Amino acid sequence: MTVSTLGLDADDTLWHSESHFAVTEQRFGELLSPWLPGEEAARRLLERERANLRIFGYGVKGFTLSMIETAIEASDGAVPMDALQHIIDWGKEMLSHPVELLPGVAETIDTLGDQYRLLLITKGDLFHQESKIAESGLADRFEQIEILSEKSPDQYRRVLERSRTAPSEFVMVGNSLRSDVLPVVDIGAQGVHIPYGILWGHEQVDCDHLEATWHQLDEFSQLPDLLTRLNGSD
C-alpha cells in the first residue's frame, strides 16, 4: 500500500534536545567531582532517573529532581546549598532554552507536507513539549499533534485510530530505535531511524540482537527521496 501519512518525532529529530541534557550532565559531573570521579556522577544520575521514571515520567522537571536527589545522596548531604539552587536553575534554563531546528528540517517539512499528511508524535512533558512546538514555528504544518506519556505499540495504535490511518500506509521517523522505530514495526507500520549524535542511556538498545526491519538515514533531508522510493514512483 502507498505511504500516505508520516509521523515525525520532535526532540533530536526536528530540533536539538539531548545536547542540552549533555551540557547539564557535564556541569553536574563537575559539581559532584569532589565526591564522585569522572563518569560516576552520570552513571548514578541515570540509575536514579530510571528508578524515578515510573513516578516522574519523562522530561526536564523529573530530570532536575533526580539531579538533586543524586547530589544529596552522592555527597552524603555535604553538597553546598547554593549548588542545589544551581541545579534548579539549570533545569529552568533547559525549559526556557530557545528551540534550534536541525539542519534541513524546515525546508524538508515543507516538501513533505505537499505530498503526505504529517503527524507530530512526541513524548514527555506536556507543557514543555507544547512550548517547543509553538516556538518552533512548525505547528501549522501538522494535521495532528500527539504528545504521549510513552511511545508503546498500543499508544501508536491509538494515534493511528484517531487519525484514521492504516498501519500499512504509515511511516514513523525518529532518532530512537526504542521509541520511534521498534513499536511501529510491531504494529505493522514502517520506521525510519535518523540517529542524533547523542542518545540518552534509557533509550539505548542493543542493535546486534534486534530482529526487525527498518530504514536508516543520516539526515532528515534524505526523507523525501526515501519515501519516493518506498512508494515506487521515482
Add this chain to the structure above:
Amino acid sequence: MTVSTLGLDADDTLWHSESHFAVTEQRFGELLSPWLPGEEAARRLLERERANLRIFGYGVKGFTLSMIETAIEASDGAVPMDALQHIIDWGKEMLSHPVELLPGVAETIDTLGDQYRLLLITKGDLFHQESKIAESGLADRFEQIEILSEKSPDQYRRVLERSRTAPSEFVMVGNSLRSDVLPVVDIGAQGVHIPYGILWGHEQVDCDHLEATWHQLDEFSQLPDLLTRLNGSD
C-alpha cells in the same frame, strides 16, 4: 439546543487532589517554622509557584521544585539537607497517592453515560493525569480524554472541534470557576460549578465582580437532575 455532551474536570471534581497539596503545604509550613511564621511559608510558596508557572506549567513536579526553592531562599540556605530530601519524598508520595473518588461519582457517571457523551477534560502533568485516570477505573466511561496544558477559551474551542460538538450542546462541569466555568461560558457553552472544600490560590477569582451566568451545585450526584431540567424534559 439540547445538551448532548458533558465535559468533566478530574482533580477535585471526580477525585481528591487539592487536599493532598494542603497536607503537604502544612508539613512544609512546619518545616520552615524556624524561619517563617505561620501563614508566611504558604504565601511565599504560592508566590514562587506563580513565578515558576510559565516555566514549569501545572503539576506536582513543579510544585516540588518550587518548595525546594522557597525552602532554600526563606532559610537563607540554612534548611538542613535532609529536609530537602523530605520535600522530594512528599512530591513522590503525592504522585503515587491512590486515587480516591469523590462521593457519588462512580454511580453518577454511570447514569450520565447512558444519556450523554462524556469527555474528560483536565489540565496539568500528562504523566500524572494519565496515571490517575487509569487508576480511577473510569477511563472507559469517556468517549474522549483531553489533558490540556491550560484551560483557556481557545483550548476548549479546539476540544469541541475535535469532538465535533457545538458549544450550544456542551456543558462543562468542574470545581474551578476560573478553569472550568468562565472559559466555556466565554465560547457560548454552559458551565456547572461544584466547589471542592479547598481551592488553590492561583485558581481563585473574585466572584463579586464577575459578569457571567453559570449553574452552581453542592454535589456531583445532583448533575443528572440539573441536566434533565436544562433539557426541559423533566
